[in-house]
Amino acid sequence: MKPTGWLPLGEVQKTLARGSIGSLAVKSAGLVAALGAEVLLTRLMGAASYGVYVVVLSWLSVIAVGVKLGLDAVLVRFAAAYRSQGEWGLLKGMLGWSFRLVTLIGVVTALVLWLAATRSGVVQDRELEAGFEAGCLVMPLIPLLALREAAVQGLKHPALSQLSSRVLLPLFLFFAVGICYLAAGGVESRTALFCLFAAYGAAVLFNSWFLARSLPEEVRSAEPVYRRREWAAVGAGMLFVSGQYLIFNRVDIMMLEPMAGKTAAGVYSAAVRLAWLVSFFVQAVSVIAAPLIAELHAGNRRLELERMVHLTVNVSSACSAAAFAALVVGGKFALGVFGPEFTTGYHALVILCAAQFFNAVTGPSGFLLTMTGHERLLGGLLSVALALNALLNFILIPQYGMEGAAAATGISTIFWNALAAVLIHRKLGIIPVIGLSGRGRHGQG
Numbered sequence: 001m002k003p004t005g006w007l008p009l010g011e012v013q014k015t016l017a018r019g020s021i022g023s024l025a026v027k028s029a030g031l032v033a034a035l036g037a038e039v040l041l042t043r044l045m046g047a048a049s050y051g052v053y054v055v056v057l058s059w060l061s062v063i064a065v066g067v068k069l070g071l072d073a074v075l076v077r078f079a080a081a082y083r084s085q086g087e088w089g090l091l092k093g094m095l096g097w098s099f100r101l102v103t104l105i106g107v108v109t110a111l112v113l114w115l116a117a118t119r120s121g122v123v124q125d126r127e128l129e130a131g132f133e134a135g136c137l138v139m140p141l142i143p144l145l146a147l148r149e150a151a152v153q154g155l156k157h158p159a160l161s162q163l164s165s166r167v168l169l170p171l172f173l174f175f176a177v178g179i180c181y182l183a184a185g186g187v188e189s190r191t192a193l194f195c196l197f198a199a200y201g202a203a204v205l206f207n208s209w210f211l212a213r214s215l216p217e218e219v220r221s222a223e224p225v226y227r228r229r230e231w232a233a234v235g236a237g238m239l240f241v242s243g244q245y246l247i248f249n250r251v252d253i254m255m256l257e258p259m260a261g262k263t264a265a266g267v268y269s270a271a272v273r274l275a276w277l278v279s280f281f282v283q284a285v286s287v288i289a290a291p292l293i294a295e296l297h298a299g300n301r302r303l304e305l306e307r308m309v310h311l312t313v314n315v316s317s318a319c320s321a322a323a324f325a326a327l328v329v330g331g332k333f334a335l336g337v338f339g340p341e342f343t344t345g346y347h348a349l350v351i352l353c354a355a356q357f358f359n360a361v362t363g364p365s366g367f368l369l370t371m372t373g374h375e376r377l378l379g380g381l382l383s384v385a386l387a388l389n390a391l392l393n394f395i396l397i398p399q400y401g402m403e404g405a406a407a408a409t410g411i412s413t414i415f416w417n418a419l420a421a422v423l424i425h426r427k428l429g430i431i432p433v434i435g436l437s438g439r440g441r442h443g444q445g
Helices: 011-068 071-085 088-119 126-138 141-154 160-184 189-214 217-221 228-260 262-298 302-338 340-361 365-370 375-400 402-428
Strands: none
Touching: 011 088, 011 126, 011 141, 011 160, 011 189, 011 228, 011 262, 011 302, 011 340, 071 088, 071 141, 071 228, 088 126, 088 141, 088 217, 088 228, 126 189, 141 160, 141 189, 160 189, 228 262, 228 375, 228 402, 262 302, 262 340, 262 402, 302 340, 340 402, 365 375, 365 402, 375 402
16 A cells, blocks of 8 residues: 555656746745845945845854754655655654754844853944844744744645745845835844844744644644654754755855955845856755655655656756856846946856856755765765865955855855765766766666
8 A cells, every 4th residue: 555645656757847836936936025125125225234134144044054953854854754654643743842942942042142242242343243133033033934844845835835935034024124214214234134033023923824724634633753863863964964055155255244344245145146046946946856855765766766856957957057148148237236336246146157057957966865864975075065165265255355255155066066966876876967867877778
C-alpha cells in the first residue's frame, strides 16, 4: 500500500510545474511589492540612511539564523515526510516544540541585543545605534515567520508558504512607511525599522491563521509525539549550512559599511536586490522542489529526481539568461529608479548578475544536498566559500569599494556552486548543470 501523498511515476514533473507556476506568481507579486517598498524607502531616506537600515537588517537576519537553530529546514524536510507517511502525531509534536523553542530564544536574544546596542558602547555611530534599538523589536519575529512559512511549505503549499514574507510583508511595510511619512514629514532609518516591526507582526498573524487552516484534521486530533534529539541533531547540521549561507550573502554589505561608508552600503544593497532577479526563477522553483527532493530521495526514486533536476536547470537557465541580458543593458536605468545617486552601483550590479547567472545554471544545488542528508558536506563547502568571501572583501573593498565587494562575492559564489555540482554528481549520480543534467548515472544513454 502506498503512503499518503505518494506521487505516481510521471506526476513529479506535473507537480513541479503546477507548484512552480504558483510559486512564480507569488514571487512575481512579491517582487513588485518588495521593489516598491525599497524604492519608497530609498527615495524618502537617501542612500546613507538607507545604508544604515540595510546594515541593521543584515545583522538581524544573520542573528535570526542562529535563533532558528536550523529548524526551518527541519520542518520542510520532516513535514513532507511525516505527511506522506501519515505520521500525524510526529507532525503535531514537531510543530509545537519548534515554535515554542524558537519564540523563547528569539525574545531572549532580542533582550541581549538591546543591551549590547545600548550599554556596551560597541556601536559608535548614533544613527546605527538607534537603528539597532528599533531592530530589537523585529528580532523575535524574523525567525518565527520563517518557521511558520517552512511548515506551510512542508505541507505542500509552496506558493502560499511565501505569501506572508514575499507579498504581504513588503506591502505592509510600504503602507506603514507611507503613513509615517505623511504624519511626520520624513522617514529615517529608526522609523523605517519601527515600520518593519509592524509589518512583521501583521505577516506573522496572517501566516498563523493560514497554517491553522492548512493542517489536516488528523493532526488536530492526534496526540503529539516528540523526537527532540533527532530534530535537534538534524537542525544543527542545517543551522551550520543555513547560517553560513546567509552570512555568505550578507558579509559584503556588513563589511562594506565600516570600510567604505553608509552611502556605499546603501547603493550596493540596491544592486544586490536587482541582481537577485537573475536567479529569480530557480528560487521560485526551489520552494516546491525542496519537499519533492526529500520525498523522492526517501522513496529511492532516483530516476524521477534526476528528471526533475534536468527540467529545473534547463528552464531556470533560460529565464536567467534573459534577466541577465536585460540588466546589463538597462542596469543604470533600473538603479536610477532608486534615486540618482544609486546609478554609481552599475558596475557592481553587472558583476553580481554574472555570479547569479552561474548560480542559476547549476540549479538548486544547496537543496539537493540538504534535502538528501548531505547537509554536513554542504556546510563544509560553505565554510571554505565564506572564508574566501570574507578574505576577498577585506582585500578588495579598500581599493575598489563596491566593485571589490561584488567581485569578492561573485568569485566565491562561482566557487561554491561549481564544487557543489561536483559533490552532487559523486553522491547522487546527478549533474546539476545545464546541458549535463540529463547525463548522470541514471540518465546516460
